[in-house]
Amino acid sequence: MREVAVAGSGFSRFAGVEPVRIWNGEAELVLAMRPDLTQHHGHAHGAIVGMMADNACAWAAASVAGDVVTGSYTISFLAPARGSRLRARGQVIRKGRRQVVVRADVWAESDDAEPVLAAIAQATIVPVG
Template sequence: MRDYSDPEAERRLRAVAHTQGFANWLGFDIVAVGNGRAELSLDVRPDLLQHHGFVHGGIIATLADVASAWCAASVAGDVVTSSFNMHYVAPAKGQRLIVRASVIKAGRRQASVEAKVWIDTAGEERLCGASMASIAILGAAVEAA
């Protein structure tokens, strides 16, 4: 558990994640969520690779997007991504993706969030992507149906 972890935010977001088919298929792990930060990880598997053997950019972007929204949700309630920009800085070839996102600034209607995606290869992390997102704040936290 990370020092910023918020058990209530994690419980709520885990419940919401189980209602999302794509998130369930992807199979990422929630390492910690709370207080404007989130860390997720995903074991690399063959169906996530592109033709050069690297993790597909869409998977990297999805992980960054989810972590960005969740870290914003931990301080702002119900949210959706309104703008997202991904930069790939190195091929992602390794065993596990790790994304760490943090809120830069949260206002009444929008939060600005940065995320960095790392590829873990034999215990060594290497930066493979970075993103900036604008997250629209919709209101109170939503419980899963």
């Protein structure tokens, strides 16, 4: 699954997304923050936080449904994503034949501070395989 998730996605590879675990309806991934991934206040750009949520949802769904694409997702930003890395965790809520509903949490982490929940998302993932 790692090879499909990262090698198959040029953008995820470019950003530096690293899967920690993709298994049985769950996915966890980490991204080391870089200055070119931030917005004008120095936090992770919303598009990067969204990418992490989207990938966590899609990769969790793929672990139970095979080849998938994102049909839609909704994200709520809860706090600035400050830190040295982002961690996203996705979990399948319900798997159907035509769609998989998944939830993701995106955390901003640093070695010297408690993780901060930066965003939550819900996605509808569509099996295409």
